[in-house]
Amino acid sequence: MGCGTSVATETQGKRVERDEAVQTPGPALTMKAAVLIQRWYRRYMARLEMRRRYTWNIFQSIEYAGEQDQLQLSSFFSFMLDNFTQLNGNGPDLISQLLDPVVDPWLDREICYSLILVPESYSGPRLSFPLSVSDTNALLAAFKEQQTLHARYVLQLLYETKKLLKQMPNIIHLSTSYTKEITICGDLHGRLDDLLLIFYKNGLPSAETPYVFNGDFVDRGKKSVEVVILLFAYLLLYPDNMHLNRGNHEDYIMNLRYGFTKEVMQKYKTHGQEILQLFQDVFSLLPVATVIDGKILIVHGGISDQTNLDFLSSIERHKVSGNNQLCLIVVHLIECFHLEQIVDVLWSDPKIQEGCSPNTFRGGGCYFGPDVTQRLLLQHGLQLLIRSHECKQEGYELCHGGQVITIFSASNYYEEGSNRGAYIKVGRELVPRFYQYQVSRTTRKLTLTQRVRAAEGSALRALKEKLFAHRSELMCGFQEYDQNYTGRVSVSEWALVLEAVLRLDLPWRTLRPHLARLAPDGSVEYQSCFEDMGPGIPLPQVTSNLAETLFRYRTDIEIIFNIIDKDHSGLISIEEFRHTWRLFSAHLGVAIDDSAIDDLARSIDFNKDGSIDFTEFLEAFRVVHKLDSKDPHLSEKMSRKKYS
Amino acid sequence: MAESNNQSAETKLSDVHKRIKAAFETFDNAANNTVDVREIGTIIYSLGCFPSQADLHDFIAEVEEDHSGYIHLDRFLPAMTKVLLEHKFPPIPKDLLLQAFEVLDKDNKGYLEPEELTKYMTQEGEPFTQEEMEEMLTGLADHERNVIYYKDVINQLAIDPDM
Numbered sequence: 001m002g003c004g005t006s007v008a009t010e011t012q013g014k015r016v017e018r019d020e021a022v023q024t025p026g027p028a029l030t031m032k033a034a035v036l037i038q039r040w041y042r043r044y045m046a047r048l049e050m051r052r053r054y055t056w057n058i059f060q061s062i063e064y065a066g067e068q069d070q071l072q073l074s075s076f077f078s079f080m081l082d083n084f085t086q087l088n089g090n091g092p093d094l095i096s097q098l099l100d101p102v103v104d105p106w107l108d109r110e111i112c113y114s115l116i117l118v119p120e121s122y123s124g125p126r127l128s129f130p131l132s133v134s135d136t137n138a139l140l141a142a143f144k145e146q147q148t149l150h151a152r153y154v155l156q157l158l159y160e161t162k163k164l165l166k167q168m169p170n171i172i173h174l175s176t177s178y179t180k181e182i183t184i185c186g187d188l189h190g191r192l193d194d195l196l197l198i199f200y201k202n203g204l205p206s207a208e209t210p211y212v213f214n215g216d217f218v219d220r221g222k223k224s225v226e227v228v229i230l231l232f233a234y235l236l237l238y239p240d241n242m243h244l245n246r247g248n249h250e251d252y253i254m255n256l257r258y259g260f261t262k263e264v265m266q267k268y269k270t271h272g273q274e275i276l277q278l279f280q281d282v283f284s285l286l287p288v289a290t291v292i293d294g295k296i297l298i299v300h301g302g303i304s305d306q307t308n309l310d311f312l313s314s315i316e317r318h319k320v321s322g323n324n325q326l327c328l329i330v331v332h333l334i335e336c337f338h339l340e341q342i343v344d345v346l347w348s349d350p351k352i353q354e355g356c357s358p359n360t361f362r363g364g365g366c367y368f369g370p371d372v373t374q375r376l377l378l379q380h381g382l383q384l385l386i387r388s389h390e391c392k393q394e395g396y397e398l399c400h401g402g403q404v405i406t407i408f409s410a411s412n413y414y415e416e417g418s419n420r421g422a423y424i425k426v427g428r429e430l431v432p433r434f435y436q437y438q439v440s441r442t443t444r445k446l447t448l449t450q451r452v453r454a455a456e457g458s459a460l461r462a463l464k465e466k467l468f469a470h471r472s473e474l475m476c477g478f479q480e481y482d483q484n485y486t487g488r489v490s491v492s493e494w495a496l497v498l499e500a501v502l503r504l505d506l507p508w509r510t511l512r513p514h515l516a517r518l519a520p521d522g523s524v525e526y527q528s529c530f531e532d533m534g535p536g537i538p539l540p541q542v543t544s545n546l547a548e549t550l551f552r553y554r555t556d557i558e559i560i561f562n563i564i565d566k567d568h569s570g571l572i573s574i575e576e577f578r579h580t581w582r583l584f585s586a587h588l589g590v591a592i593d594d595s596a597i598d599d600l601a602r603s604i605d606f607n608k609d610g611s612i613d614f615t616e617f618l619e620a621f622r623v624v625h626k627l628d629s630k631d632p633h634l635s636e637k638m639s640r641k642k643y644s
Numbered sequence: 645m646a647e648s649n650n651q652s653a654e655t656k657l658s659d660v661h662k663r664i665k666a667a668f669e670t671f672d673n674a675a676n677n678t679v680d681v682r683e684i685g686t687i688i689y690s691l692g693c694f695p696s697q698a699d700l701h702d703f704i705a706e707v708e709e710d711h712s713g714y715i716h717l718d719r720f721l722p723a724m725t726k727v728l729l730e731h732k733f734p735p736i737p738k739d740l741l742l743q744a745f746e747v748l749d750k751d752n753k754g755y756l757e758p759e760e761l762t763k764y765m766t767q768e769g770e771p772f773t774q775e776e777m778e779e780m781l782t783g784l785a786d787h788e789r790n791v792i793y794y795k796d797v798i799n800q801l802a803i804d805p806d807m
Contacts, residue, residue, distance in 0.1 A: 033744035034769035039694050040736050041780060046689030053670045352675070449783055491659065507666040509659075 045448075052452045054507055056393065058459040059414040061504040062466065063391075113159065116152035116271070127153045129160055131237045136204075139233055143192060143226045151271035154229065158278040161232045164239060165285035170317045171309065172243055172290045174210070179241070181427040182292060184212045186388035186396075186407035187247065190221025190260070193439040194410055194421050195230065201437060202423065205234040205242045212290050214388045214407065215247020215300030215346070219258035221410065225267055232282070246286035246317075247300040248346040248364075248389070255279075256559045284318045288345050291382075295430055298386045302348030302404075303373070304340075304366040305356040309380050312341050349390060350404050370400040377403060384432070386424065395422025395436045411438040415458040417451025460514050466502060467515065468533040469552040473501045478526040488523040557581075561614045571611040574602070657725070664724045667691055668717055677717040681708055684715055691724070693733035697770040703727075738798055745794035755791040 118126065124147045125138035142149065149157075176182060183202055188195055203209040217231055218224035234242045248254065255261045255276075264279070265272040289312065290298040297309075347365025354369035373385060385404045391413045397406045411421035422436045467474065477497035481489045489497075494516065495508035517528035561572060561580075581597050667690055671683040679687070684707075685700050695703065707719040727733065748764050749756055758781050765772045765780065784797045 029747055030764070031768050033747035034764045035696060036736060036741065036744040037748070038765060038769045038772055039696060040741055041776075042685070043689040043692075043694055043735075045776075045779070046686040049686055050667065050670060050690040057670075448779055490655070492655065492662070495662075507670065509662055510666050 048448060048452050050510075051456055052448075054510060055452065055456045055459045056414075056418070057506055058463050058504075058511075059418065059455075060391075061506055062459075062462050063414075113152050113155035116155070118150050118152050122150055123147070124149055125153070126150075127157065127233075129156060129236075131233060133237065136230070136233050136237055139230060140196075140199075140204075143223075143230065144196070148225075148267050149229055151268050151275060154225075154268070154275055155271065155278060157229060157232055157236070158275070158282055160236055162278065162282050162285060164236060165282060165287075168285075168287050169313060170288050170315065171313050172287050173294070174212070174243065174290060174292045176293055176426070176428045176430070179210050180208060181425045182210050182212060184214065184298060184386055184407060184424040184426065186214050186409040186421075186423070187216035187391070188213070188221070188227050189216055189249070189410045189413070190218055190224030190227055190263070191410045191439070192221070192223035192226045194437075195227055197421075197437055197439055198409065198423055201435065202425075205238055207238065207241055210238075210241035210243070212243045212245065212292075212298055214290075214298055214386070215245045215286075216249045216388065217244075217247070218260040219249045219254060220413075221259075222263065224260045224263050228279075243290050244286055245290055245298060245300055246283065246288050246346065248362075250283035250286055252280050252283075253559075257555060288312065288317055288342055292426065293430060295382055296384045296386060296426065297377075297380070297382050299345045300387060301344070301346045301365055301389045302350055302387050303368055303376050303385065304344040304348055305368070305372050305375070307341065307344055307376060312345065315341060317342060347389075350387075350399050350406075352399070370403070373400045373403050383430070386432075391419055392422075393419045395420040396424070396434050405432060415455040416441065418455045460511075463506075463511070464515065464529075464533060466504070467498075467529050469548065470501050471530055471548055474498070474529070475526075477501055482526075487527055488519050488521075488525055490523050491518075494524040494526060558614070571613055573611050577612050577614075657729075660725055660728055661721065663691065664721055664728070665717070668720060672717075678714040679720075681713050681715055684720075688724070688727070688733070691728065692735065693727060694735055695733040699733060741798050742795065745798070749794070754795070755786075755789075755793045757791055758785060761792055 125135065125142045127135045127138075127149075139149065174182060183198075185198060199205075205211050211234075213231055217228045221227070231242075231244060235244060249258065249260075260279075261276060264276050268275050288299065289309070291309075292298070343364050344366055347359060347362050348368055349359060349362070349365070350373070351367040351369055353367075354371045356369065356372050357367050359365045359367050377383060377385065383403075385400075386407060387404065388407055388409075390406055390408065391410070392406055392408050395408055395411065398404070399406070405424065407422060407424055408419075409421045409423055411419060413419055417438075420436045420438045422434055424432045424434055426432050474497060477500060478489055478494070479485075481493040481497070491509060491512060494512070498508050499505075512524070515529055517525045519525050557580075561577075578597060582594070667687050668677075668679060671679045671687060681704055684704055685695075688695060688700070688703070703723065704715070707715050707723050709716055709719070745756070746752075748760065761781070761784075762777055765777055766774075781792075784792045786793055786796075
């Protein structure tokens with residue numbers, strides 16, 4: 001447009017002026033310089049914004065793809081059930097092992113927590129029931145100091161919580177007339193820092209400060225146990241002012257996959273199993289919805305066109321596991337409709353298009369459009385739906401013309417700086433007000449650049465792992481375009497293959513510089529996609545094909561191991577290992593040589609006692625990022641010098 | 645991969661289209677091929693161009709749907725393709741940038757005080773918001789001395805991979 005040239009001339013003029021030692025440059029020149037700097041800066045910020053957005057896309061795509069895998073696991077269970085007669089007598093035991101946890105939670109379990117001795121040396125909180133404010137204060141102080149609550153008190157707390165929840169209806173009705181304002185929080189996912197920040201900014205739960213927590217208290221974060229203990233403690237302390245809705249993560253299978261089970265077992269080695277059992281009972285007894293002043297409906301996921309609040313109030317919620325597929329196996333067909341009502345409410349997501357369609361991303365619940373929202377609100381005389389379930393950059397988001405609000409309370413969910421958390425306050429006038437925050441690990445304020453870089457790095461690592469996990473398929477795809485084995489394809493072809501194999505809706509061309517190298521002629525050297533990654537502990541018996549399959553499904557395999565390993569010892573027998581693996585690969589249709597599995601099983605049984613430590617086994621199929629100095633396992637592995 | 649000259653021109657055009665679409669889609673929240681007109685600047689900047697505010701106004705006038713506040717991909721794509729193929733808003737060379745900073749650094753200190761930069765950005769050039777100013781200061785200022793060493797900053801901000 002000519003601006004560039006004119007500045008150049010002016011600047012040259014300025015140079016001459018300077019040499020002649022004339023005074024400061026004229027106003028016109030200053031103006032031009034300022035404009036130039038602004039333009040340059042804006043361009044830089046725009047690029048940053050772009051990177052932030054596609055980083056977000058990466059995280060979301062991978063997260064939803066992970067939830068799709070959940071569907072796969074559930075269908076594996078149904079496959080097992082269908083085929084158990086072929087399991088040569090091993091079938092029924094294996095199946096009952098899988099389904100055993102789903103025992104009626106209404107039944108009282110023999111919990112002899114009073115027999116558990118708390119040693120003198122224990123310096124953590126000693127709770128006394130019924131709880132008082134000093135107990136909750138003690139818990140807060142203890143958790144801030146990284147202490148763990150003794151198993152005896154955890155069990156007692158859960159037992160009392162279960163008793164309380166049994167008396168509660170499926171839908172809780174609240175009124176603003178007794179209190180100033182009600183605070184509504186979204187997903188916490190084990191982020192203790194966020195919960196403490198909310199309490200700090202907004203006040204502790206009390207008669208003057210009532211709260212509604214809208215599900216997903218556990219999984220993914222490292223302090224799920226502490227978060228949920230605090231929430232339950234306040235529930236017991238102020239049952240009229242503290243309200244918890246169930247989320248889709250308050251569920252046995254989700255906990256196996258997303259970390260809560262592991263966290264409990266790590267923190268409570270002796271009593272972990274009992275504690276987990278009680279947690280599952282309590283989760284299934286959590287109410288599924290809250291209504292404020294008959295006008296605001298709060299549920300974790302959303303609604304469907306079948307949602308009916310009167311019907312929802314009447315069903316026996318504790319009989320329903322939050323997990324769709326597993327339920328279908330266990331629950332009689334007559335009760336199918338019941339479970340769908342609950343699954344819809346815990347799993348659905350709003351969308352822009354009208355109508356109601358199955359939520360294929362999540363494998364459960366629906367996508368519901370503005371017309372569905374409108375209809376439900378009208379039907380029940382409501383004016384607003386508040387839900388959570390989806391991470392939002394600003395911590396909250398409105399849609400459906402303001403009739404639906406998503407509230408999410410775990411800041412930095414994907415990565416440091418990825419998003420804010422938020423909570424809503426609503427008073428008698430029923431107008432929601434939003435409060436945002438972000439937990440920060442450093443006292444110094446991070447620049448946008450630093451935050452974007454950190455988030456981007458994390459997202460790209462996760463993406464590279466996905467590429468690695470699908471290496472053979474990708475190579476096949478590339479080679480179809482590269483019949484002459486040059487090792488190169490065009491950028492378009494490269495993008496096409498990635499999209500077809502990974503089925504993640506991402507801007508591949510924009511990401512290309514981070515994922516693959518270009519040859520001098522501008523084509524992509526596709527092998528370079530996998531250069532940066534290597535196996536954790538290379539096992540010589542493991543072919544790359546087997547390694548890849550095991551890596552891709554390691555989460556599922558881990559879940560299955562955890563189910564089989566009833567006493568959570570970390571060990572399973574070789575026979576069980578072989579058996580499960582054969583079933584899983586049959587289900588996947590993956591051709592893995594039986595003898596390869598046998599060899600593998602034998603080689604992993606390091607002490608030859610017929611049992612496998614599957615944590616060690618899975619470590620082998622962890623992927624290491626070779627060039628990433630921040631990888632905590634890398635330096636350890638490097639010192640072993642075992643790279644092939 | 646052997647390609648004739650005709651094909652490479654076509655592929656080049658198709659690649660340009662794909663780049664523009666990818667950038668556009670990142671801001672297309674409703675997935676209906678429209679973006680808010682206020683995001684257009686960001687999209688154009690992120691595609692490697694350096695329009696001034698006046699340039700942006702002209703561009704938007706060309707492609708906006710009758711002051712609806714939205715821009716549709718159908719009109720954006722041809723206009724933006726032209727901009728990219730004709731190199732309409734060329735980038736600023738580093739040395740020019742340096743000279744611009746030196747113009748503002750009237751006392752020849754080698755750095756700018758935050759107050760100085762703020763004055764120029766908000767009073768001199770094109771409209772620059774308070775938020776932009778705050779982020780700029782946080783991003784560019786040296787942590788300890790709290791001044792802007794512009795030579796370093798120019799180099800730092802240029803390291804990011806070019807797309």
